[in-house]
Amino acid sequence: KQExxxxxxxxxxxxxxxxxxxxxxxxxxIYNLQWFRQDPGKGLxxxxxxxxxxxxxxxxxxxxxxxxxxxxxxxYIAASQPGDSxxxxxAVIDSGNTxxxxxxxxxxxxxx
Amino acid sequence: xxxxxxxxxYLVKRTGEKVFLECVQDMDHENMFWYRQDxxxxxxxxxxxxxxxxxxxxxxxxxxxxxxxxxERFSLILESASTNQTSMYLCASSVAGGELxxxxxxxxxxxxTVL
Numbered sequence: 061k062q063e064x065x066x067x068x069x070x071x072x073x074x075x076x077x078x079x080x081x082x083x084x085x086x087x088x089x090i091y092n093l094q095w096f097r098q099d100p101g102k103g104l105x106x107x108x109x110x111x112x113x114x115x116x117x118x119x120x121x122x123x124x125x126x127x128x129x130x131x132x133x134x135x136y137i138a139a140s141q142p143g144d145s146x147x148x149x150x151a152v153i154d155s156g157n158t159x160x161x162x163x164x165x166x167x168x169x170x171x172x
Numbered sequence: 173x174x175x176x177x178x179x180x181x182y183l184v185k186r187t188g189e190k191v192f193l194e195c196v197q198d199m200d201h202e203n204m205f206w207y208r209q210d211x212x213x214x215x216x217x218x219x220x221x222x223x224x225x226x227x228x229x230x231x232x233x234x235x236x237x238x239x240x241x242x243x244e245r246f247s248l249i250l251e252s253a254s255t256n257q258t259s260m261y262l263c264a265s266s267v268a269g270g271e272l273x274x275x276x277x278x279x280x281x282x283x284x285t286v287l
Contacts (some may be wrong), residue, residue, distance in 0.1 A: 092274050092275070094274070094276060096278075101260075101281070102281060103176075103262055103279050103280045109275045114195060158274075160231065160276055162215045162247070163214070164212075165214065
C-alpha cells in the first residue's frame with residue numbers, strides 16, 4: 061500500500077531564505093504527483109502537478125522536482141515571504157484513476 | 173478556473189441529527205471525493221465517485237453515506253451525527269483520463285461541530 065511521508069512536520073525560516081520541502085513515497089510506480097498549499101481553516105489549493113514522465117514543474121517562485129526511482133519529490137521555494145506561511149501537502153496518484161494518497165504536510169512559518 | 177463549492181462553511185448540529193453536506197463543481201469532472209481532516213491524522217478519504225450514481229468506499233466510510241444523482245453534485249450524508257464526527261470536511265473533484273488525470277481541486281471546506 062502506498063505511503064507518503066513529509067519531513068519535517070514543521071519548519072520555521074526567516075524571510076528571504078530559500079527552502080526545500082520534502083516528500084517521499086514508498087511505491088515508485090506513480091502516475092502523477094501533486095503539491096498543495098493549505099491556509100488555516102481553508103481548503104487545499106493546487107500548486108503544481110508533476111506528471112510521471114516529467115522531472116520538474118515551475119510556477120513563479122516555486123519549483124517541484126520528481127525522482128520516481130528514489131521515491132522522492134521536493135518543493136523548492138525561492139526568496140520566502142511571510143505570505144508563504146501555510147501547510148504544504150504532497151499527494152501521489154498510483155494509477156490513472158485512483159484516489160490520491162496524501163502526506164500529512166509540512167507546516168511552514170516564514171518570519172518577517 | 174475550476175470551482176468546487178461547498179454549500180456550508182460552518183455548521184453546528186446536535187447528536188443524532190441528520191446532516192447533509194453539499195458539494196458542486198462546475199468543470200464537468202467525472203470524479204468527486206469527500207475527505208475529512210483532523211489534527212494529527214491528516215486527510216482521510218470517506219467516499220468517492222467516478223460517475224453519476226456510482227460510489228466507492230474510502231478508508232473511513234462508517235457512519236457516512238453519499239449521493240450522486242447529477243454529475244456536478246456530490247452529497248455527503250451523516251445519518252445520525254455523533255460527536256466524533258466533528259471535523260473539517262473537504263470535497264474535491266478531478267478529471268478522468270488524459271495526462272491531467274487525478275489533478276485534484278478542492279472546495280473551501282465545511283467545518284462541522286456536533287454537540
